[in-house]
Amino acid sequence: MKRVLLHSTFWLVYLLQDTVLEFVWMGPALKNIPENVQFWLAFKAAVAAVVPKMLFTYYVLYVAIKQVIQGMLKLHLVILQVIAAAIITIIFYRVVFVYYINPVIYAGVLKERPLFHILGVLLAVMDTGFVSGIAITLKLLRIQLAAREREKNLIKEKLEAELLFLRNQTNPHFLFNTLNNIYALARKRSEHTAEVVMRLSKLLRFILYGSKRNVITIADELKVLDDYIALEKMRYERLTIHFHREIDDPTNKIAPLLLLPFVENAFKHGASESRFDSFIRIDVQLRQGRLTFKIENTKEDNTTAEIRDNIGLRNVRRQLELMYNEYDLQLQNEPGTFSVQLFINLTSYAQV
Template sequence: MKPDYQSKLRIHLLFWIFYYILEAYLEFYWSRYRFPDFTWQLRLWNTLILELGYLLVKIPLAYSLLYVYEKVSVKGIFKYLFYIFIIIVAVLGHRFLTHFIIYPYIYGVEETLDGKENSGFINGYVFFNSFMDLIFMVGLIFGVEITRQKNILKNQISQLKSEKLDQELTMLKAQINPHFLFNTLNNIYGMALKKADETPDVILQLSKVMRYNIYEAAEKTISIEKDLENIKDFVQIQKIRYHHLIVNLKENIDNPSQEISPLILIQFIENAFKHGVSESLGNSFINIKIELKKGILTYYVENSKEEKAHEYSTKIGFKNIRRQLELLYPKHHLTVKNKDDRYIVQLIIDFNDTSNA
């Protein structure tokens, strides 16, 4: 049985139970005025039996109208004629049940108007009462079903949006990983040609970083401790490549198990190497500070840069990062300062804020 059908069956079953209780209560309440000589036990028994009998008319009516509403493709006046025909048949069935079965066989009396004259099978007043009783039920069941369908549609739209965001995040991450891999492999190739002693160490560090990118980064979240370890491996690769580079990395983490989206933080450092250090002449530096205190992450990256750096490529990199942050942490605070001799980036994420969850 499909989950949607199970949900529909459960909701409709609860509806009929509560509707039956409501109608039985109202009928029992008014029966003391119509049949004052009956004991309350007899009135209660009669009420329970007759309301079950009315369900034999109301349930087919409800689902006949729902079927026409949902399945019948005829439009315009013909569809309304279907509705009218079904309601007329139901009203006649309601009257037949009331006049020929409920009153003579359950109440043991003749159906009358105000306790005087026989009401007859078809009478304007009782016919209208039957019609209103049925329409009241139809309004309730349609309200329940339409509300249920709207909730399903809302959940489907929410799921589609979530899937779309996941796909977009996956695509954004994919834009980063190959770039780093190709650049590092190109540098390893250059080191191998020079037979540099550091080549095996760079390959080992690269394997750790790529293992993280392939397996760990596939998860929606990961502990900040593992993410920080990946950052350190990445920095170590770059330090082997750039001997003149000065890197200061300070960390203060009070909760190493704090979950964070993988590959978010490292992008700022990668951007610093790509558009700052690699273009700088002379001594280059990167200062990194990562602090997590009481669920609030403060991340600071400062790097040297050449006075006439390529601003266009830098903006492209930040556009990618900003989009990911918007999707993952809508209420983050990102500050980027572009000074003459350095870039300064500060990111603040409050993990206590449920909107960033």
């Protein structure tokens, strides 16, 4: 229905302007006829002349262009068909003028000219080319815009699929680490084993359902970190954890499970590999949608070798690229300590 309305509007507008041109063009030859009658004659002439133009235009729009886009015929064959259609249209156009418009509508006011008079043929070419050119241009523009929209949607779907893959890759990574913790506690026959399983079930419930959302509140993200830290603390006796937070608006949104891999790494490559007293310091600040996350942990070796991203860090980097326009991630490997500093403008969420 919308397409019919658009096409009808196009041809009505064209008929109006063609009627005005015909009225002005024929005015001197019809000066003895009242202007309202002149306008009516011009309108009837425009309606008669539009028939061959419409036929040619719709042939190009719905046959020739379709053949080119779908590859139904080779391009040179399509061009030959269009040329043949144009020739037929010009002949039809001249027949309408010579045998109907001039003798019937204008009652032979115009000087009689042969069917293939050079000026008449040139006028037919320009008249037909003008309206069909506009219609074809609009059609090609619409096709191009539709193609861009499809491309945009495909890119969006691809990025969403990649983001989902990254999150699904992070989830089992977290699960394996936690199962290792339970295994260690079970071997010690620890009284905390049941509590760890209960906390793990809560985290898994969030991972299965909460992490499927595009964004969660910063309060929910910090609750996940609290639960994970509580799980890990049961394993280590000589570990000191400082978790400082300053949040001006806990309802601010953040991509789910974005901070968890950094905390996992601090335990896995810090506390779990340390034979002596160790610490993990976490600082989270959120002011007016700008999040600063810092985490530092001790490590056994004193090397300052180049940092190699593991699965967790690599996934976080890619998620940041996909989800935020404004962020900064810095990793520092110092003698005895490893630290991460992450800045995110949460208002720059890209909405993949």
